[in-house]
Amino acid sequence: MSSAIVLPIETRLRRMLAEQLVCVIRATSSERAVNAAQALLRAGAKTIEVTMTVPGAVEAIKALASTVPADVMIGAGTVMSGYDARQCIDAGAQFIVSPICEIDLIRPCRDTGVVAIPAGLTATEIVLAYRMGAHVVKIFPAGSVGGPAYVRALRGPLPDIPFWVSGMVAAREAPEYFRAGVQLVGLNFAELLPHALVDAGDWDGVAAHARTVLLAARGQREA
Numbered sequence: 001m002s003s004a005i006v007l008p009i010e011t012r013l014r015r016m017l018a019e020q021l022v023c024v025i026r027a028t029s030s031e032r033a034v035n036a037a038q039a040l041l042r043a044g045a046k047t048i049e050v051t052m053t054v055p056g057a058v059e060a061i062k063a064l065a066s067t068v069p070a071d072v073m074i075g076a077g078t079v080m081s082g083y084d085a086r087q088c089i090d091a092g093a094q095f096i097v098s099p100i101c102e103i104d105l106i107r108p109c110r111d112t113g114v115v116a117i118p119a120g121l122t123a124t125e126i127v128l129a130y131r132m133g134a135h136v137v138k139i140f141p142a143g144s145v146g147g148p149a150y151v152r153a154l155r156g157p158l159p160d161i162p163f164w165v166s167g168m169v170a171a172r173e174a175p176e177y178f179r180a181g182v183q184l185v186g187l188n189f190a191e192l193l194p195h196a197l198v199d200a201g202d203w204d205g206v207a208a209h210a211r212t213v214l215l216a217a218r219g220q221r222e223a
Helices: 009-019 030-043 057-065 082-091 103-112 123-131 148-155 171-180 195-199 203-217
Strands: 021-025 047-051 073-077 095-097 115-117 137-139 163-165 184-187
Touching: 009 021, 009 047, 009 073, 009 115, 021 030, 021 203, 030 047, 030 057, 030 203, 047 057, 047 095, 057 073, 057 082, 073 082, 082 095, 082 103, 103 115, 123 137, 137 148, 148 163, 148 171, 171 184, 171 203, 184 203, 195 203
Parallel strands: 021 047, 021 184, 047 073, 073 095, 095 115, 137 163, 163 184
Antiparallel strands: none
């Protein structure tokens, strides 16, 4: 098991909802994922998702969960099975995100106090995921079916379910999603982590760039 601090589910969920922004990492190796996460921390990120498409993702999650400050949350994304969810939880993940809705993903999260974030697209799928025990439902792929306008339409009949959107969400779009009724936005990894800087190993450059992206997502500018 990870040596990360174990928090009650209410504390974890409250922290995520207060932070609003989640930095999503896709990388070609676990080493790059860890370096990228450390750069994002220097940029001011507090909630970071390592996707399971990263080779050695579980090892990266374990390394980060055991070393990041207590106010930082590390989670796993693109989780496709209950088995993978349990591996990530054992490594120290504090939230689990998936592009699908599968009860086997939700059960281990509920059992261990980890934030469960499966996906749905239609109102039927979203309500089903929430009734199955999701803490938050990822609207996926929101950008392909109307973006903030689609979320706004869902909010009418579904006022109380916490929503997350991610995928190809640009930082400048985040404020509009929040106004539409979204609680969490997963920021586009390609915008956060420019290939040229990552390939060059310029992690200070990545941190400086990510700081600007995070400010834009909050509707702010560099002072």
